Amino acid sequence: MKLAVIVTEFPKSTETFIYRDLMKFIEAGVDVRLYHVAPFRHAQPLHGFAAPLEGRAVDIGFVQPAALARALARRPAALAASIARMLHAYRRHPRIAAKSLALVPKALAIAEDARAWGATHVHAEFAGHPATAAWLGHLAGGLPYSVSCRAHDVFRTQALLAEKIGAAAAVRTVSEFGRDFLRANVAGMAARDIHVIHSSVDVTRITPVADLPATDPFRILYVGALEPKKGVQHLLDALVLAGSALGEWRCDLIGHGPDADTLRARAAQLGLADRVRFHGAQPFEVVAEAYRTASVCVAPSVIGPDGRQEGIPNVMIEALAYQRPAITTAISGIPELIRDGETGLLVPPGDSSALAAALARVHDDPLAALAMAKRGRAHVETEFDLEKNARRQLALFFPE
Numbered sequence: 001m002k003l004a005v006i007v008t009e010f011p012k013s014t015e016t017f018i019y020r021d022l023m024k025f026i027e028a029g030v031d032v033r034l035y036h037v038a039p040f041r042h043a044q045p046l047h048g049f050a051a052p053l054e055g056r057a058v059d060i061g062f063v064q065p066a067a068l069a070r071a072l073a074r075r076p077a078a079l080a081a082s083i084a085r086m087l088h089a090y091r092r093h094p095r096i097a098a099k100s101l102a103l104v105p106k107a108l109a110i111a112e113d114a115r116a117w118g119a120t121h122v123h124a125e126f127a128g129h130p131a132t133a134a135w136l137g138h139l140a141g142g143l144p145y146s147v148s149c150r151a152h153d154v155f156r157t158q159a160l161l162a163e164k165i166g167a168a169a170a171v172r173t174v175s176e177f178g179r180d181f182l183r184a185n186v187a188g189m190a191a192r193d194i195h196v197i198h199s200s201v202d203v204t205r206i207t208p209v210a211d212l213p214a215t216d217p218f219r220i221l222y223v224g225a226l227e228p229k230k231g232v233q234h235l236l237d238a239l240v241l242a243g244s245a246l247g248e249w250r251c252d253l254i255g256h257g258p259d260a261d262t263l264r265a266r267a268a269q270l271g272l273a274d275r276v277r278f279h280g281a282q283p284f285e286v287v288a289e290a291y292r293t294a295s296v297c298v299a300p301s302v303i304g305p306d307g308r309q310e311g312i313p314n315v316m317i318e319a320l321a322y323q324r325p326a327i328t329t330a331i332s333g334i335p336e337l338i339r340d341g342e343t344g345l346l347v348p349p350g351d352s353s354a355l356a357a358a359l360a361r362v363h364d365d366p367l368a369a370l371a372m373a374k375r376g377r378a379h380v381e382t383e384f385d386l387e388k389n390a391r392r393q394l395a396l397f398f399p400e
Helices: 016-027 048-056 063-076 076-089 095-115 129-139 159-168 176-185 232-246 260-269 282-293 315-320 353-363 366-383 386-397
Strands: 004-005 033-038 121-124 145-149 170-173 193-198 216-221 248-256 276-280 296-299 326-329 345-347
Touching: 004 016, 004 095, 004 129, 016 033, 033 048, 033 386, 048 282, 063 076, 063 095, 076 095, 095 129, 121 129, 121 282, 129 145, 129 159, 129 232, 129 248, 145 159, 170 176, 170 276, 170 386, 193 216, 193 315, 216 282, 232 248, 232 260, 232 326, 232 353, 248 282, 276 345, 282 315, 296 315, 296 353, 315 326, 315 353, 315 366, 326 366, 345 353, 353 366
Parallel strands: 004 033, 004 121, 121 145, 145 170, 170 193, 216 248, 216 296, 248 276, 296 326, 326 345
Antiparallel strands: none
16 A cells, blocks of 8 residues: 655654654555655754654655646646636635645646555645645546645635545544534535544553652643744743742743744743743654653643634643643643543633643642543543554545
8 A cells, every 4th residue: 555645844843743643554564655845844853753754755846847737738627627716715815825826736746756656545634735735636637635634724714625625535633623613614514524533642652650740849841832822921921820839840841933032031021031941842752751750731722813723732642641730721622632620621721820720730739630640641542542543544545
């Protein structure tokens, strides 16, 4: 079996959830070829566990006159109609329209390369530009394809989703919330068979931490991008509000992003510079050790500009896999993972006072916090296990 996979960017340190799936597909005997819509990111490190994927990535440029000419000669009407539909759908989103138009030759070249390589299926790992590329290639005579719908790729705009998802052989979302959103907001999806397959971790390779959360010092961990939808500014405000209630505490922020400098300045302004440490992007081996030593893991997610929001934060899945207490917000599909008071704690998005109270709750009762984390680990084993969910995805790509 040969599977062509289209992602937006490669490498991308925050997309471990995709790379875990691909590595599991390869372990199952599937030959994977990886295509990226954006140019290859030479400055971005690739986590060690995903290093084999670099040799499977094909860097196809945007200037592809030969592929465009062959597609026009083969299916001129279909290609012209699909471009027209695309531009009409994105008429209120000029930036997306321009990027999608520039993507057309590259999408056609990806379709040609995948077919020549011997792929029998194409999978788009987002409903945005990767799905556009798969859809264009398919309409020009390319392979059948499927789409994974995750979060902002469907929440930000639903333009062209009816066409891209409607033509897909299979559709997968990572949450029930996402499935219900598509059925309510995208034409033709109400009766569509949409498969909910959560993003996953390999729980068999993660030994749960049995220790009580430490309180001296109380170690608070955030892992993720430093961008508006992550709500890190509310964590900083919560630390000020919690004050002495957390005793001797330390907060580690692992990740990078456009808000990094602003957040550093905010931490200094709040007098937190000595206790809040910005570590930048780190290899997963370092992140794994941070999970193991954390007293609590926090994902203070909010709904950001243009409706950008999480699906289910993978860092929360990882935190529970390591059996660490977790605090996050009640948006999108998050309550499917974090059940308030049962597998972790939920607070309203943007509510720094509630977040401060949740941190104090973990600090004050580490035994109860560990009990929640144990229930969280069991929930991950049942619903978010990589082995099980990889098999479910492969059954969509290669039905018997």
